[in-house]
């Protein structure tokens with residue numbers, strides 16, 4: 001059954017880490033994860049270390065469902081890491097929830113990963129031949145196995161060697177040997193930033209988590225960098241030479257929270273700029289600009305301001321619909337749609353409307369939105385999209401659906417327009433998106449198929465593979 005709202009790419013994970021012996025690290029991690037909840041809603045976990053042993057609590061569900069006050073209170077230590085995860089159906093297993101914790105020759109280690117390895121299957125096969133056993137189906141376990149394989153080296157050297165083995169996208173937070181580590185792949189595909197709380201440091205997927213715990217943003221972890229945080233403070237080492245930066249463009253278009261700043265780009269300002277570029281590329285004579293809330297809002301405001309057209313709340317979002325509402329029957333499908341979003345008739349009636357959304361993945365949602373706005377009395381509905389057409393799957397940690405389910409892989413723009421029933425349809429161009437972001441140091445592979453990191457033939461076509469992404 002179609003569920004309204006599921007027709008969007010899904011972020012795989014969010015990570016958080018803190019070293020602060022004088023503070024309640026579990027509680028701060030809990031709040032950090034709360035701020036990152038949009039990056040994954042299926043499982044959550046926190047690992048806390050006192051420098052010798054690591055306590056772990058993880059479970060299926062939202063951060064608020066997994067952690068009670070008493071659990072957070074009981075997790076005492078000097079440093080902690082946390083993780084929120086989204087996974088594709090079938091991999092929603094507690095064993096796959098993170099952080100992962102292992103005992104190895106040098107003690108205990110905890111790891112949390114955002115991203116997706118593109119050579120995970122080969123690495124897993126090779127490790128398996130050498131006797132490694134796996135308890136999960138996620139690629140993150142391959143990373144922790146590799147690190148322990150280099151146990152004769154110092155941990156920092158082991159991390160460098162592990163990075164040399166890995167291909168793909170990864171932002172990692174690791175607890176081991178009385179230290180907190182943060183690592184980012186040499187292309188910097190997935191975000192990771194550093195904050196300061198008093199004279200202590202923390203790491204987070206997005207700066208909104210730093211704001212939430214009252215930490216000051218210091219900087220982003222550089223591509224290929226290893227950050228080490230301990231009693232001495234923060235120091236860093238370039239694990240791998242950085243290659244051309246390829247931050248995920250979709251973070252700015254849709255995933256990240258508008259109040260986050262990643263790699264020097266504020267998300268809300270970037271989205272507004274996308275709207276201005278859309279206005280330049282496709283000015284439409286209209287009476288009203290509306291957004292598909294929430295990620296289309298900043299672009300719609302940018303478009304409306306650039307062309308001097310009024311912006312209105314044409315679609316109203318119900319903020320209290322979670323994952324757990326009883327799915328409507330087939331006969332009540334429309335109720336399911338309206339439960340999450342409803343058209344505001346008083347705003348839309350008799351208007352020529354420009355509606356702005358961040359992306360079209362399969363097209364099923366867009367169809368229903370156009371229909372809803374027309375039924376509310378709009379004379380015309382022009383659909384503008386602040387991303388280029390999503391025509392290729394992502395192998396770097398985003399679930400974009402399989403290639404053949406992507407409508408832009410199957411139909412041209414006129415075909416998509418007819419399918420969704422809009423009067424006109426325009427996607428921002430790649431050039432317009434780059435202008436809006438002010439940089440071309442971004443991955444655009446799901447739009448143009450030019451993958452900045454090679455995908456092994458074993459992993460290609462395995463966007464929903466046995467080895468689950470995270």
Ligand code: SF4
Pocket residue numbers: 189247248249250251393394395396397398443444445446447
């Ligand atoms: S392929 Fe698309 S979703 Fe994946 S990292 Fe690149 S821009 Fe982001």
